[in-house]
Amino acid sequence: MSTATQAAAQSYQPADVLNAELMGHETTMHGYFDYMREHNPVAWVEHPDYNPFWSLTKYDDIKFVGSNNDRFLSAPRTVLIPIEFEEMLLEKFGTRNGLETLIHMDRPKHLKLRKVTREWFLPRSIQKLDAEVKSLCKEYVDKMEAMGGECDFVKDITLLYPLRIIMSILGLPRESEGTMLKLTQEIFGGQDPDLARDPTLEQVNAETILEFGAYFDEVIKDRKQNPQDDLATVLANAEVDGKPMEPLDQMSYFIIAASAGHDTTSAVLGAGMKALLDHPEQMEKWRNNPELDDTAAKELMRWVSPVRHMVRTSTEEIELGGKQIKPGDNIALWFPAANRDPAQFGNPNELDITRDPKLHLAFGYGSHMCLGQHLATLEVARFYRELLSRLDHIEMAGDPTWIHAIFVGGLKSMPVKYKFK
Numbered sequence: 001m002s003t004a005t006q007a008a009a010q011s012y013q014p015a016d017v018l019n020a021e022l023m024g025h026e027t028t029m030h031g032y033f034d035y036m037r038e039h040n041p042v043a044w045v046e047h048p049d050y051n052p053f054w055s056l057t058k059y060d061d062i063k064f065v066g067s068n069n070d071r072f073l074s075a076p077r078t079v080l081i082p083i084e085f086e087e088m089l090l091e092k093f094g095t096r097n098g099l100e101t102l103i104h105m106d107r108p109k110h111l112k113l114r115k116v117t118r119e120w121f122l123p124r125s126i127q128k129l130d131a132e133v134k135s136l137c138k139e140y141v142d143k144m145e146a147m148g149g150e151c152d153f154v155k156d157i158t159l160l161y162p163l164r165i166i167m168s169i170l171g172l173p174r175e176s177e178g179t180m181l182k183l184t185q186e187i188f189g190g191q192d193p194d195l196a197r198d199p200t201l202e203q204v205n206a207e208t209i210l211e212f213g214a215y216f217d218e219v220i221k222d223r224k225q226n227p228q229d230d231l232a233t234v235l236a237n238a239e240v241d242g243k244p245m246e247p248l249d250q251m252s253y254f255i256i257a258a259s260a261g262h263d264t265t266s267a268v269l270g271a272g273m274k275a276l277l278d279h280p281e282q283m284e285k286w287r288n289n290p291e292l293d294d295t296a297a298k299e300l301m302r303w304v305s306p307v308r309h310m311v312r313t314s315t316e317e318i319e320l321g322g323k324q325i326k327p328g329d330n331i332a333l334w335f336p337a338a339n340r341d342p343a344q345f346g347n348p349n350e351l352d353i354t355r356d357p358k359l360h361l362a363f364g365y366g367s368h369m370c371l372g373q374h375l376a377t378l379e380v381a382r383f384y385r386e387l388l389s390r391l392d393h394i395e396m397a398g399d400p401t402w403i404h405a406i407f408v409g410g411l412k413s414m415p416v417k418y419k420f421k
């Protein structure tokens with residue numbers, strides 16, 4: 001059943017958006033979004049475990065709020081976290097988010113800190129990584145071939161390759177990959193019983209953040225003494241307003257650079273393969289048309305939209321979709337909902353690798369728009385070129401499972417059978 005038909009058959013409550021299982025799975029998530037976009041696109045959400053917020057599901061509304069960052073702030077509430085956990089983070093770290101990364105701050109500090117790495121992420125800098133990205137694609141596609149015709153596409157391949165790329169950019173050794181993967185999954189998999197460190201709320205994330213902190217402390221010390229040509233050296237020695245970056249800012253910068261960059265890209269590669277298996281004619285078209293690599297990668301971004309939401313806080317009284325938003329109100333922007341809005345995309349629930357790639361909001365919009373977008377797009381484009389040109393055939397060999405998540409979602413596993421040429 002298409003998500004649109006399902007939406008018509010089922011009704012939802014606004015607070016269902018906080019159900020991590022429902023939001024984790026692509027079909028139920030889009031069923032919910034299609035319903036809300038049609039019936040309640042600017043919805044007030046109340047839930048006993050969360051502070052209330054407005055929930056936006058239309059492309060234009062999300063783009064409007066995202067692009068006016070001076071009127072709709074990223075601080076103090078950046079993502080949806082249960083009240084109990086927010087209070088615990090506030091007590092332990094002095095902020096409701098537990099971290100103070102780029103995504104959590106506003107002008108003028110945000111601009112100053114974004115400038116520290118902006119150069120590193122520009123298309124011309126990312127282009128210099130092309131040879132390395134291609135060689136890592138080959139390494140992981142070789143691995144898949146060596147596995148002899150069956151693997152878990154997510155656990156064995158797509159979880160690992162973007163991690164290797166980000167570790168390489170940061171200049172961190174392969175031995176640390178296991179630690180980094182575990183820590184990131186715990187931060188983003190906070191609501192999934194299989195991935196979170198401890199099912200009790202007190203334990204989840206606070207320990208993870210401290211462990212990340214201890215790891216990067218060592219890296220910072222090392223790069224101050226032995227500067228190298230890597231992102232870790234840029235961050236370790238960065239100055240803001242002529243002074244060394246504050247320790248919490250620096251730590252948070254490392255954490256966002258290491259974590260935002262791979263779980264999200266892994267999700268697009270993994271769920272992207274599911275999308276291609278569900279649309280075999282698109283896979284065939286992509287295989288035969290290398291000139292579509294970039295647009296196809298962007299269509300997979302639109303399709304998967306692994307970052308489900310970000311939150312903004314209104315500084316003003318404003319009417320949106322007939323609802324009165326007050327200063328101090330929180331507003332959640334649901335990017336996957338924007339990316340399937342039929343007012344913006346013809347046949348939004350059809351994968352079309354020739355679609356105009358500029359329009360999707362998977363990377364957000366406005367001054368916080370993803371710093372790593374050019375790298376992520378290159379990673380996806382190069383990986384699928386390597387894989388599709390060598391594959392003869394691929395099919396699903398079992399049911400895929402989805403991460404329970406309202407923040408960063410994607411596949412947890414997907415068994416596949418395949419044959420190389």
Ligand code: HEM
Pocket residue numbers: 074102103104114166256257260261262264265268301305306307310335362363364365367368369370371372373375376
């Ligand atoms: C498919 C992959 C990716 C997706 C879907 C994605 C999505 C996003 C989104 C939606 C935001 C906006 C947050 C907001 O509006 O508040 C963001 C910000 C950010 N992303 Fe990505 N991202 C991806 C890959 C990457 C990579 C590869 C890196 C770095 C290596 C990265 C680093 C960042 C950073 C540093 C920010 C904060 C920018 C700021 O607040 O100024 N991301 N990303």
